[in-house]
Amino acid sequence: MANEPKLIIEVPRGGAVERQLSERPLESIASGAVIVEPGPTDAEGNLESPAAGQVVLSVPSPEALRREAAEVRRVIEGAGTGVEPLLVVVEAAEELRDDELAAVLDAADHAPRAVILRIVRNA
Numbered sequence: 001m002a003n004e005p006k007l008i009i010e011v012p013r014g015g016a017v018e019r020q021l022s023e024r025p026l027e028s029i030a031s032g033a034v035i036v037e038p039g040p041t042d043a044e045g046n047l048e049s050p051a052a053g054q055v056v057l058s059v060p061s062p063e064a065l066r067r068e069a070a071e072v073r074r075v076i077e078g079a080g081t082g083v084e085p086l087l088v089v090v091e092a093a094e095e096l097r098d099d100e101l102a103a104v105l106d107a108a109d110h111a112p113r114a115v116i117l118r119i120v121r122n123a
Helices: 016-023 062-067 069-077 098-109
Strands: 007-012 034-039 054-059 086-093 115-122
Touching: 007 016, 007 098, 016 034, 016 115, 054 062, 054 069, 062 069, 062 086, 062 098, 069 086, 069 098, 098 115
Parallel strands: 007 034, 007 115, 054 086, 086 115
Antiparallel strands: none
């Protein structure tokens, strides 16, 4: 299943990151390794809570993913077995860059289960 995505990115529907990724898809999105799923938002524009998943890491912005690449990999690889997807939560972003996504994508390659990167709100 070479065409199966390695990572899902959930973003607020109609937000800045959704627009950025649809207008200028990152290389990993264009290749099919990553898919973007716009999700419903609450009255303040925040992505609604997930129905399922285990939060393994929460960071304030995408820049932290790049700075803490070793931690991203450690928590994803160490999550153990289970059926719920692993959630990496970014509290706020106005854009997402390849170098920020690389840490999560690399860790997802070695993940024991599905990995979802959730961007909760626009910065």
